[in-house]
Amino acid sequence: MEKRMQRTYEVMFIVRPDLQEEETDKLLATLQTHATNAGAQVQSLDKWGKRRLAYDVKKFQEGLYVLLTLQADGKAIHELERRMRVAEQILKFITVRMDEEQQRLEKIRKIRASRVKRPPVEATPAAEAENPPVTA
Amino acid sequence: MADETNQGSTPSGPRPPARSGDRGDRPDRGPGGRGDAGGRKFFRRKKVCKFCVEKIDDINYKDVRLLQGFVAERGKIVPRRLTGVCTPHQRRLSAAIKRARNIALLPFAAR
Numbered sequence: 001m002e003k004r005m006q007r008t009y010e011v012m013f014i015v016r017p018d019l020q021e022e023e024t025d026k027l028l029a030t031l032q033t034h035a036t037n038a039g040a041q042v043q044s045l046d047k048w049g050k051r052r053l054a055y056d057v058k059k060f061q062e063g064l065y066v067l068l069t070l071q072a073d074g075k076a077i078h079e080l081e082r083r084m085r086v087a088e089q090i091l092k093f094i095t096v097r098m099d100e101e102q103q104r105l106e107k108i109r110k111i112r113a114s115r116v117k118r119p120p121v122e123a124t125p126a127a128e129a130e131n132p133p134v135t136a
Numbered sequence: 137m138a139d140e141t142n143q144g145s146t147p148s149g150p151r152p153p154a155r156s157g158d159r160g161d162r163p164d165r166g167p168g169g170r171g172d173a174g175g176r177k178f179f180r181r182k183k184v185c186k187f188c189v190e191k192i193d194d195i196n197y198k199d200v201r202l203l204q205g206f207v208a209e210r211g212k213i214v215p216r217r218l219t220g221v222c223t224p225h226q227r228r229l230s231a232a233i234k235r236a237r238n239i240a241l242l243p244f245a246a247r
């Protein structure tokens with residue numbers, strides 16, 4: 001029995017801009033292993049590259065944005081956040097839970113799709129018979 | 137220079153109307169909407185929610201371009217009455233802007 005609740009999370013964090021490329025790669029690799037060790041499955045890791053920060057963070061004006069998408073439970077996220085808080089190369093991070101939002105979007109998409117389909121279907125008598133009870 | 141005049145006017149601006157604003161708000165808002173705009177000779181184009189029209193369901197904090205359009209020069213969230221965004225979308229929009237601020241994609245206060 002899998003008791004852990006796996007959810008989709010998205011962790012965006014900013015890495016110091018003055019690191020060598022190898023160092024950042026190393027940092028990301030260790031972070032990923034930590035995540036998997038904590039029981040999370042990394043789905044994607046997306047480097048946005050250097051970006052100007054909207055405000056100074058730890059006296060840095062720019063930073064390397066990285067977006068990490070993963071399947072995890074709350075405990076794994078907690079552990080990952082703790083690691084990031086400790087790592088001094090990481091200036092800032094934000095974790096966003098995605099699954100509820102994705103479900104919502106899925107729902108909207110379905111409703112949209114059914115609305116688009118309806119007009120051409122109306123021409124057939126079977127659909128016409130079906131439609132009135134729905135509206136009434 | 138421009139900043140100084142701005143700062144000078146903003147603190148003095150909201151404060152005096154704050155009292156009369158409570159009273160003034162209600163009668164203002166009732167007829168002040170679309171009905172009155174027609175009565176006066178102003179023709180105000182009816183604003184529509186951008187997100188409803190363009191069918192943008194996902195207001196994401198990562199989409200800085202999109203969010204920037206709903207943020208004033210100083211970084212404030214532009215109110216609904218100015219942008220015409222509908223209530224559900226404004227709610228999501230403001231949440232997205234706040235997230236973006238948290239990760240330094242948008243400023244809390246510009247300059």
